[in-house]
Amino acid sequence: MAREDVFALPVACAAVPILLALLSAASYGVADFLGGTASRRLHALVVTLISMVVGASIIAVACLVQGGVVTSADVAWSLAAGVVGSMGLATFYSALAIGPMGVVAPVSAVTSAIVPVTSGFALGERPAPMALLGIALALPAIAMVARERRLPGEPRRMASSTLVRALAAGVGFGSYLVLISRTGEASNLWPVLIGRGSSIVVVLTLAAAFGVLRWPRRHDRGVDGAQEVVDEPGRGLRLAAAGGVFDAGGNVFYLLAVRADLLAVVAAVQSLYPAATVGLAGAFQGERPQRVQVVGMVLALVAVALVSLG
Template sequence: MVTVLALAAALAYGVADFLGGAVARRSTALKAVALCVPVGLAVLLAAALLTGGRPTGAGLAAGLAGGLAGGAGLITFYRALARGPMSVVAPVSALAAALLPVLAGVARGERLDTGSIVGVLLCLVAIGLVSMESGGADRPAGRSPLDNGPLMAAVSGACFGVFFIMLKAAGDGGGLWPLVAARAGNLIAVGVALLVAFRLHGGLPGPRLTGRAVVGLALLSGALDAAANTLYFLAAQAGLLSLAAVLTSLYPAITVLLARVAYSERLRAVQRVGMGVAVAGVTLVTVG
């Protein structure tokens, strides 16, 4: 059951991230998440009301903390998708997101065998390889060297890792209400980012989100992300944190596939090697 739920979460996350990244490329990351997050909150609130369960203080607090981290990660991730190719950004973010829960699981007493430990080390190597870009000459003038897709993807992955850990810590005694609190945390993070943008720029920079197709993609991305959160939450409560998080972190395979079809993205040789190492690492962790 854990495997099925986590892989279903990976599928939903992969499609949601592709759609969200497509919207961010037509406008900005902040505008994309400002539309996606409220939709996800509405979906999760409806699901929590329909499925029942009594919210607990501990569960809501853990969910809110995870949501704040996840909101920051979502903004950073969408910006990374707008800055770099999806076929690089998505795997880097996913690998970083998988490592923290594995370490947290070990700290909680989850035991990894030798193969899983080797897999985690391979994932670290893969992050470095996949993150290698072609050099600063391709960076637009005036952009900070820190403002590049792979680096921001790693930051977003760390935030998502915290999100995964906190949802596991929320427990399963309060129904889906920890997810509602988590999405509220997402909304708070997005709200703070909006206030900062207004303070610095007097408004939101970038093109407006216009057109039914673009708005529809943003709404669908938010709904799918909420569904993915639910599936991961159920998987994490049903089994080991490390297993649920790593299987869920396979979502880049879907994002990369869609990016190749839609944008004809190609990887450099070193990045292809990194992708291969990533597959080997995640496989070893999963099998272990």
């Protein structure tokens, strides 16, 4: 083996977890775009439930083919991850219902990145200095990319109760990343399936409590009652199902990545998923990114490069 190959091999191996984290971010971003579009035709909880069931079905097949050894600890971590993740999602929706999206989204996104990054440090992880710089740049990049335009009629300031909900949603999302990462490698993909099972139970309960478990009819509207009319419920169902496929991929790629690298590093890269959502909205819905979002995307690229080199 040539001398150059000896040095190139470790670098290539080290880049694999970052690539998996980027694939996770891309998958989550696509899932959010599809789910958001579907929520204009169906209730957000119905979209979430459909997405979760479809994703769980795909993961179940993979688990049966791949196998794995699941311990009681794996089950406990997975169930807890599913519960906090779904509760975070419900809290996020409630924050969006009463507060400005342009503030709620970035607060939740940054918090969801801070939780696993700080948890990684608390667990004794010590990324290289260059990777630390990349993580530091990723946090403002997430906030800038996730920032949305203020809609007409939205308040300029966010009430303290809304801020608490946005922070709680981010804690829920970030806690999912931490808890699922604690499962054993021998369990393969079973933790994702188990966590998805507990999430389905939580979302199903919430959907039943809000009375939205019904077949969508013509003239039903979105979450806030001010979005477009449902002329083709089937399109919303298809979008939600497609979102479930990508959401399942995001979970799988993340678990593979975090088992091969530091939690703080993988979570920081994976949390850049809003960039994919913004890009798709611009490409397919004509929503031009704001200047701050473009700057955030550039900063995100720099952050990923630094983390990879680190």
